[in-house]
Amino acid sequence: MSTNKRMIFHLPDFIDFNNPISGSQVRPLKLINAFKEIGYNVDVVCGYGNERKQKIKKVKQKIKNGVIYDFVYSESSTTPTLLTEKCHLPIFPFLDFSFLFFCKRNKLKIALFYRDIYWNFDFFKKNIYFIKYLYLRFFYLLDLRIYNRIVDVLFLPSLRMKDFIPYKFDITIDELPPGVDKIEDKHLIKNKNLNKLQLIYVGDISELYRIDLLMKSISCDYKLNVCCRKVDWDKNFDYYRTFLNSNIRILHYSGEMLKEIYLTNDIACLFIEPSLYRSFSVPVKFFEYLSFELPVIGVKGNTIADFIDKYNVGWTINYSENELNDLLLYLKCNPDAIKEKVDNIKRIMHKITWHQRALRVKNLLLN
Structure with missing residues (x-):
């Protein structure tokens, strides 16, 4: 589909485009394709830090050159934004949030899908060393505080999740569950043995x-x-x-x-x-x-x-x-x-x- 409409898809983590193995990998790929289906050219900013850095540089230059984007859609990683490198250290502490602030200053609306809140449950705390738990929790909470400053709409898998987030937001919160695919030839192979x-x-x-x-x-x-x-x-x-x-x-x-x-x-x-x-x-x-x-x-x-x-x-x-x-x-x-x-x-x-x-x-x- 030929279109001049553009949007930015941001994910501060690596995606295996050829072999997604989990829901957190499948979902972004499905949505990238869906945004294309509804008529958008999608500039994808994802990967490990160095790769994102190069992609962010290109998108920023496009915006400075007058390229118009309708909005930014971002998804959180299952780990804190600053710790998504393989070593889980904040090697690129300003990369992603400074980019989103840049987009906000340029009048782009920003939506972010917050994937999970497992880190706020006892089973997570019990399975790691306490000092590591405090380390991770600090960065998870930092994510929430920054989201509240830069995001226009915060999406959750379901609105029930809102009650378990240890932060009071001043922004719009809505739900954005996964979707279904159009599967061809579903009717061709169905179980014929109705007795089992x-x-x-x-x-x-x-x-x-x-x-x-x-x-x-x-x-x-x-x-x-x-x-x-x-x-x-x-x-x-x-x-x-x-x-x-x-x-x-x-x-x-x-x-x-x-x-x-x-x-x-x-x-x-x-x-x-x-x-x-x-x-x-x-x-x-x-x-x-x-x-x-x-x-x-x-x-x-x-x-x-x-x-x-x-x-x-x-x-x-x-x-x-x-x-x-x-x-x-x-x-x-x-x-x-x-x-x-x-x-x-x-x-x-x-x-x-x-x-x-x-x-x-x-x-x-x-x-």
């Missing part, structure tokens, strides 16, 4: 994301595909080994191989042990499930459950083995109940694309 439901879980399986109750519920009437990183499985194998049976497959797929697995499943699962931290989280994988028209089983009392219930795209139950067993039995005997949820997903798909997320950023900043 195919379920899938993709993601972390560590202490914060336990799926043992899900595994316990898998009998001869169901198949469960668990897709996770091999390093995570090796680390957690001893915990899960007693729950394994012949109807549970452990996979380490990504890319096209993962897509093929999605296409053979009936239902996706986010049936994870509840925690306060996950009550506000919005995993990219949830919207990836919806992209493949997979209804989702979730646990009541969190942002994902609210979405499932609002749009009727799955089922929410308490974190109970009995309730899960009852639900799976019901779905096995009532395949039309699954089809109903799939139809609901199809109806809302156009409202929750990455394209729509990019439009939301633009409209909030420019209107």
Whole structure:
């Protein structure tokens, strides 16, 4: 698309454009493409410090030469802005924030997506040395104070997260969850064996994301595909080994191989042990499930459950083995109940694309 409209996409960290392996890598790439879809030339400022320094220099020169940008969209890293080098030392202490201040002085509206607040929870504090915790916390809080001075709109994964941020902002706060992709040929490969439901879980399986109750519920009437990183499985194998049976497959797929697995499943699962931290989280994988028209089983009392219930795209139950067993039995005997949820997903798909997320950023900043 030929266009004269320009925007700046800023991320103070390295992105592997060829092989994004986590939600924090996938999300920026999806949004960069979405901003292009809505008609923008996107100048991307990302990478490690030296690379960002060169890109910032070029963008600043363009602005000085009269090039007009509509706005800046930035995303935080999962580490503090000043510590995103491999050594986690503030080698480029003024690079990113001085650039954003420069943009603000040049009348550019700035939105920033604040990715996570895990550092404000006890599990983070318990897993590192106290002096390191104080060191990191200082820089996390510094980020928040500076955001309040330079950002026009602060986006969060969900508005529930706002209550856990240890800072009172004077700026607009809104939510910007992930989006869905347009997947072609979803209908070509679907599970034909209605007597054996195919379920899938993709993601972390560590202490914060336990799926043992899900595994316990898998009998001869169901198949469960668990897709996770091999390093995570090796680390957690001893915990899960007693729950394994012949109807549970452990996979380490990504890319096209993962897509093929999605296409053979009936239902996706986010049936994870509840925690306060996950009550506000919005995993990219949830919207990836919806992209493949997979209804989702979730646990009541969190942002994902609210979405499932609002749009009727799955089922929410308490974190109970009995309730899960009852639900799976019901779905096995009532395949039309699954089809109903799939139809609901199809109806809302156009409202929750990455394209729509990019439009939301633009409209909030420019209107």
